[in-house]
Amino acid sequence: MxxxxxxxxxxxxxxxxxxxxxxxxxxxxxxxxxxxxxxxxxxxxxxxxxxxxxKDKNALLAAIAETGFKTLTERTRNAAMQFDGNPKQQLIETGVAYVELALDNPEITLLMFGGFIDTEKCPKENLDSEADNAFQGLVNLIESGKQSGVFRNEETELLALATWSMVHGLAMLITGGQLCGIADEQDQVRNLSEKVESLLMEGILTR
Amino acid sequence: MxxxxxxxxxxxxxxxxxxxxxxxxxxxxxxxxxxxxxxxxxxxxxxxxxxxxxKDKNALLAAIAETGFKTLTERTRNAAMQFDGNPKQQLIETGVAYVELALDNPEITLLMFGGFIDTEKCPKENLDSEADNAFQGLVNLIESGKQSGVFRNEETELLALATWSMVHGLAMLITGGQLCGIADEQDQVRNLSEKVESLLMEGILTR
DNA sequence: ACATCAATGTTGGCAGTGTATACATAGATG
DNA sequence: CATCTATGTATACACTGCCAACATTGATGT
Structure with missing residues (x-):
């Protein structure tokens, strides 16, 4: 009817x-x-x-998370593209994009990384492979930076993991509310991201 | 009866x-x-x-999360104590303890940081202040390291935030299943944590 | 010693949830 | 135009968080 x-x-x-x-x-x-x-x-x-x-609620959430990973891949890649040939700046902008996206979509970010979705051990399904895409972009970026002599000659995956962890940790701390008062506003976040990543690049030890 | x-x-x-x-x-x-x-x-x-x-389910979860933050504070402080006078090693061991604890208690870690608990904006309640304790230990550690000339003379809070983000990000990636196959076993985690933190200390740029 | 009270437990009920099953409709296909 | 299949609905069940009313008991004051 x-x-x-x-x-x-x-x-x-x-x-x-x-x-x-x-x-x-x-x-x-x-x-x-x-x-x-x-x-x-x-x-x-x-x-x-x-x-x-x-199939069920979990499947719907997984689909939404996947869209989240897709836009994450897009944003970070776009950010990197704007500074082609400058790996250092690329790395910074990628990180800023990552954190800014998380700040703009805290709930979706929690959905993506907060353990709301059962992923059956570690299957290389759509969801995870989509997350891998974002990571792969980072790997490529670092690889090229290594070849142009900007980044240290360490294992690429390790360098990528370090930068990813740094940025991801900052994003999760912000979205989780652990950084209340420290990083609420948009420009604060950019500033913070840049500084933190600069530290990772320069190191925190005296020389 | x-x-x-x-x-x-x-x-x-x-x-x-x-x-x-x-x-x-x-x-x-x-x-x-x-x-x-x-x-x-x-x-x-x-x-x-x-x-x-x-009071309700949320209150119970908050209480559990609080115990989680307490043990986090303990473990990281104990780890640091064992290398008193060696800030660099202290920082590494603190991070390893952080990540190992997360790996041993992935579900509790998700509870603590995964947004399951409504914290009513950013109140300085027990839960958050307990998390602050863990952070404060890190701040103290870095402050002493700065004074002994091991760490760069940057704003202490920024150095602390960077190291915290790095370690927290690694922990969340592991517990979230994003690093399946890369970091599952205990010794892998220690190894990875050490390497990643070394990178943060030494920097990833060539010099 | 005894009454009283507050703390701590139980029973029953309500609205809301995920999801399985059977049924209804309609667009596509032969 | 008959039929099939995709897509939507109705109903039902077990489970959830939480509220209100009641039960039990240890502690308290006189």
Whole structure:
């Protein structure tokens, strides 16, 4: 029965609608309070309709996390592209982009890294491989920086892991609220990211 | 009515029992799947008994997170104490202790930093102040290292934040499963932590 | 010694949750 | 135009957090 003019029995585009609405809900209430039934209501469908598009709640969250990793890959790559040929600046801007994205989307970031999603051990599924993409960009960046003699000749994966950890840690501390008062505003974050990463590059020991 | 010999109407020590049992449950099923009712069953009390000791679920989780921060403070301080007078080694061992603790208690670590607990903006409550304690130890360590000329003469808080971010990021990447295959075993973690922190100290730029 | 009270427990109930099952509809395909 | 399959709905169940009313008991003051 099509009660009103615009309403059809088949939604037609529920998959994308659900993801978009879910992101909104998570932004509002956090990944913890997010519920499938409220999502269905928001999308204007019955509370079991989402199961035609996602195996279960976890699968939907995983899909959202994946979009998060995609934009993370995009943003960091774009940031790096703007300083092609300058690995040092590239590394800094990549980090700033990483942290800024996390600050702009704290709830999604928590969803991505907060253990809300069961990933069945360590399968190289879409989700993880998408995260690998972001990491791979970093690896490439460092590799080229090594070859041009800017970065030390250490194992590339190790250098990448160090920079990733640094930036990721800062992002998680901010989104987790551990840095309240220290890093709330946007410009503070950029400033902080830059300084912290400079420290990683220059080292914190005297010479 | 006291049915059997050992059973009393008043448990007598429910508060601690609940926390201990909750930690076990969270270890088993993750902070996400943890439920108050299952906890009550495990503790052998009715499903509302926990409410006599904790305002709500969030309060219980906060209490558990607080114990987590306490042990974090202990472990890192103990690690530092063992190398008194050697700030560089102190910093490394502190970081290793941090990451190892996270690896040993991934679910609790997620609980502490994964956004499961509503902290009402940024109140300086027990939870946060306990986290501050761990950070303060790091600040002191770096301050003394600066005075003995080992660490660069940068703003102490910034140096502390950088080292904390680095170590925290590594810990979160490991517990979040992002480093599957790279850092699973205990000795791998120590090795990785040491290397990564050495990089932070020495810097990753060529000189 | 006894009444009283506050702390700590239980029972029952409610709204909300994830998800399994059976059924309804409609767009696509032969 | 019949049929199939994708997509949506209705219903039901076990489970959840939490509230309100009641029960038990150890502690307290007189």
């Amino acid at each position: 099509s009660k009103r003019s615009g309403e059809t029995y088949h939604h037609g585009n529920l998959h994308e609608t659900l993801i978009a609405a879910a992101i909104e809900l998570i932004r509002d209430k956090g990944p913890n309070a997010f519920s499938l039934r409220e999502l269905a209501k928001k999308a204007g469908v019955s509370h079991t309709a989402p199961y035609r598009h996602f | 006291s049915k059997r010999s050992g059973e009393t109407y008043h448990h007598g020590n429910l508060h601690e029992t609940l926390i201990a049992a909750a930690i076990e449950l969270i270890r088993d099923k993750g902070p996400n799947a943890f439920s108050l009712r299952e906890l009550a069953k495990k503790a052998g009390v009715s499903h509302t008994a926990p409410y006599r000791h904790f």
